[in-house]
Amino acid sequence: MDLWNLYSGMYFNRLFEEQVSNLWRQGKISGEMHPSIGEEAITAGVLAHLIEGDALALDHRGTAAAIMRGIDPGALLDEFIGLPTGLCAGMGGHMHLFSEDHLLASSGIVGASGPAAVGFALAAELLRPGKVAVAFFGEGSLNQGMLLESFNLAQEWQLPVIFVCKDDQWAITTDTNPNVSPVQRAQGFRLPTSSIDGNDLKVVYQTAGKAIRNAREGKGPAFIHATCNHPEGHTLDNQLVRVGRRPLKEGMAITIPLLKSVFKIRGAPIIERIRAMIQTIKMIRRSASHHRPQSSDPLKHARELLIKDQERLDQLEATICAEIGELFSATGSRLTAEDSR
Amino acid sequence: MDLWNLYSGMYFNRLFEEQVSNLWRQGKISGEMHPSIGEEAITAGVLAHLIEGDALALDHRGTAAAIMRGIDPGALLDEFIGLPTGLCAGMGGHMHLFSEDHLLASSGIVGASGPAAVGFALAAELLRPGKVAVAFFGEGSLNQGMLLESFNLAQEWQLPVIFVCKDDQWAITTDTNPNVSPVQRAQGFRLPTSSIDGNDLKVVYQTAGKAIRNAREGKGPAFIHATCNHPEGHTLDNQLVRVGRRPLKEGMAITIPLLKSVFKIRGAPIIERIRAMIQTIKMIRRSASHHRPQSSDPLKHARELLIKDQERLDQLEATICAEIGELFSATGSRLTAEDSR
Amino acid sequence: MKTIKFSAAVDSVLAQQMARDPRIVLFGEDVQALRRNLFVRFGARRVRNTPISESAFVGAAVTAAMAGLLPVVEVYMVDFLGVAMDALLNHAAKTYAFSGEQWSVPMVVRAPCGGGYGDGGQHEQSLWGWLAHIPGLSVVVPSNPADAGGLFLAALEHPHPVIFMEHKLLSDTWLDFLAGGSRSTISFDIPTSGAEGLVPNKWQPIPLGRAAVCKTGSDLTMISVGVGVHQALEAAKILEKEGISVEVIDLRTIQPLDLETIIYSVDKTGKALVIDEDYQQFGLSGELAAVLLEAGINCQYARVCTEDTIPFNRQQESQTLPNLERILSAAHRLVD
Amino acid sequence: MKTIKFSAAVDSVLAQQMARDPRIVLFGEDVQALRRNLFVRFGARRVRNTPISESAFVGAAVTAAMAGLLPVVEVYMVDFLGVAMDALLNHAAKTYAFSGEQWSVPMVVRAPCGGGYGDGGQHEQSLWGWLAHIPGLSVVVPSNPADAGGLFLAALEHPHPVIFMEHKLLSDTWLDFLAGGSRSTISFDIPTSGAEGLVPNKWQPIPLGRAAVCKTGSDLTMISVGVGVHQALEAAKILEKEGISVEVIDLRTIQPLDLETIIYSVDKTGKALVIDEDYQQFGLSGELAAVLLEAGINCQYARVCTEDTIPFNRQQESQTLPNLERILSAAHRLVD
């Protein structure tokens, strides 16, 4: 495992997405924005094992995987902005990344990465023996029928698919039922499973390595459950996160109508209303405590593994910082030039 | 458990469906025909516990359940024929049976009975506390996303749904992968499960009783896996069954083109072809051995429990026989009268 | 009369009716958060979060309706009905017919639709003409708060399944949620009179199948729905200055169509311009041509619709969705 | 030239192309049995049974195509695409556009369609106009063995997704399978020249988007597809005896439409009668009206389509699907 190399991809992605977030906040990127910040160790640990000819099926949160798979960051950035010079000529945006060269496809439809990986793996079996397909998806997607079907199909056809569930415990505003075990669900389809701390790069690397090796050898699919945390919440600046971060300003906008509603005549018995109110407050609180920088940050974690060689680390980070700076300032001036036209 | 009563429903259904099969062969019923002959013990054992206000979601093979739930056999028969006097005014046919009075709905879409039962159960929880919903489906349906999703939804909402998987080991021409355990799959969704011999009326009765009692008491959904056999195969007179029964005549029609194809130049390596040929022959053989009357016939089984009182049994059967005779001869003459008009 | 916002109008009718009619239940992903004001008032039994399992919960709504409830089932976007299409196509739409018209399915699917905020082609579709193809479904697309409330009330009173679509450009809550609308740095082409407007003090149902003539005119009839209605009105204003008198019809419901209003108007003007944000081919714009021809109206006809997958790039997006420029040039071609 | 049956023509092209092009794989429920002649020749790697998981395996076909295969994915009936609609609507149809036209999806969905054999409304739908609404999908509906083979070859050569539909009334194998067609006691209204017919010794692709003029005439143009073409020809024969000269157009592909042929013919006859087994509203019949009006053709127009959920009852079924009687009376109304 070349830790330096992996860390450098993770670090690059973090800075990249932070800058993307800025651009988004500046209104240079339209629509929603689902950062993958926080899942860098999962991405790096899995992708470290991929070789040319392997395929990747991504969900709505595919930035880190696209970056670490080697897609040109400039093309990616331009795609996010929607420029003709983007990876997909500005047609897709951050949820619809496609690169035939990398056999990389993403989708904004929850669960779609499962069938997509199965199709990629089928092509691998017939055209590129020894190659594999990886599907990334969140734990919320485990409720989407097509993903469940794809577990079974991969198993029936014994295809080289690695299903990677990035469990951040949230699906937008819904925090995962703690009684649900993703691993148990995957076992229902006879998939070999592992459940790991997705913030721990080494563990991800080892687990993914084994699964991918097996898949290459024709031993069929596997399921990896890896926990993580998305400090930005579901999308940049979504209401839940805003309330968590600016409780006074944003909280009031939510609280006043809530209080009005809870006291309206006609409705559920008071006890049910109180329960609903408490549940709502709890959900907002939990969201606030989850959706902020965490001590478990995978980047911090990985960094500690390298801190022994502080000098090299500093240099690496400085280099990447400079690269990112260059990329974004170039793009920034291009955008400004266009704006003024 | 009123064995006599249950047996009488089973016996009635068997004769009813045999007569229906005759009418179908006579061309009086159009389209496909999926007999439920062979699953009478499952139906009887489960339905014995249902009371007014309980709901039933059926698949394409719903005749036995409709009969034993108390739908007027005359209306059912007319529906199968497509008469305006049918249960659904002849609009649905045997795959689309609907009775609001019985809260009974069926669908020809594989897996649809799962979501349907969840909706019925939701209405039960809110409008008819203590009432339950039963979903019947085959083991092939366990691969359909919406059914899997419905397991989870019923569990999340803790609804009174009893999911009953009638495992006949076949989905049309596909015999079940013996490595797949329906129970394991259901456990993936945290459903309490039982796996039983669906030809054994007593066992079905006891297992279903417990599951339904729990559901009524608000303890949530359950999954019952019950084996059975459909001696008629997937549909009446389908090609696989015909080949099994009339190997000479029907077999040749299949074999000649097969042989021609297997020896065509260009195609898979010979070893793969031979494997495919063997698999095809095996499949036809297995179908032939499955799709004929079995010693495990649930009716025989149930009958043995009553044989002590041979006299009463004879009388019961004679009565039912007469009822069926009357029903079908009346319908027969109506049809003839219409034909001659 | 009071002034409220588009989605607030729907929510207000929903709250009013939930208070009156205990059969109404609301479910969908995150609705306890998205409709939190209903949640804290009506509780967890009637306002339910679902897993991300559209085919199961839309399917469940069908039988819940059949068994006595009146489900309002909400999906994040109409685009995501792809995964639940069987429940609509083969169950919601067909049960009444299959049962010999004995058992009906009173349910409402509430679905945001439409584009114009840069979210890409899997999240900005309209699909109203597509859904209306299926016999047994009604499809409602309001263009302003008053219609949204009145039509939603009618949808709740309708004994058969209704797809109720809220254009995201008209809904401040959806724009906040899906377009980062809270950013001061981004702006959208929001039709102000559609996003916010006067509504009656007491809601009255607006019958399904009744179009609104938003503006009368004599030279040309523009027929549209949703955001397109506002574009048509804007175009009409400009054309009016050129001396072209435009009649603007807001269909309000796609299925059933208000044939009478459509035919009467085009018969009068002799020219029909359909502005349809849904895909052009095999959809609403075609159906309007057919009903005109069937009525024996010989007219000049043009359409401005969405012809392709909607691009993410904002400029191309606005070229692909109907826009003022395309509407004006089509109108000119018709009139010259 | 030789005479073969409808589905055999498709199978024959499929076998020929599988022998030539190793990228072609075939999968679907029970295809190892249903296409057993291909199975024993091409083996289990290329002819694959699937579980009953349409959304997974149609979805998988999309990326399999993107990664270098040419999947022919078979579903039991077009009606069942309801459960797989997301794969078509949001993936197969959109990937080429999303990728900036850099990555295409060469796949063929083979789906039996149509009614007239008494199998009920969830199993007899046509849905071709519905599918054609989605930009990015081609939709092919042949009416005879020669077209079936030639169009299937073109579908295999097409770089984008094609829905290839086989009308069950034209396919003896599907009728056996789904209608108990092996019974001597039952009969269907099978268009004989559609179910069996002459085909070329060497298959040539028939380009998508090229209609066939099956019969020329001067008073009235009938436009149809699939079984409707045969009904139109039958009606034309009867009308001819009354002195009414009918031109009959077989569209063959719904998407793309052959505008030229349609417009030329209706311009000539001044009268268009659309016979469409798919649902009437918001579909093919409407689109044809629109393209005629857009071309500035002022014509008389009528349509005979399926207006409602298809009843199981054979008599009502035949009243609901287009039939000769309805076609003749519509033609008379147009001509008188």
Ligand SMILES: Cc1ncc(C[n+]2csc(CCOP(=O)(O)OP(=O)(O)O)c2C)c(N)n1
């Ligand atoms: C079929 C479908 N339903 C709903 C949505 C809306 N949606 C987008 S992301 C998301 C939550 C996904 O949760 P998870 O899979 O855990 O991924 P996460 O966002 O937490 O990384 C939902 C509901 C969608 N895109 N597709």
Ligand SMILES: Cc1ncc(C[n+]2csc(CCOP(=O)(O)OP(=O)(O)O)c2C)c(N)n1
């Ligand atoms: C969504 C869908 N796909 C395919 C079919 C065609 N089909 C009808 S029954 C059936 C097999 C069902 O097998 P199983 O659930 O085991 O029930 P069984 O017929 O064995 O009782 C199939 C594939 C369908 N009706 N619906």
Ligand SMILES: [Mg+2]
């Ligand atoms: Mg998540």
Ligand SMILES: [Mg+2]
């Ligand atoms: Mg079975």
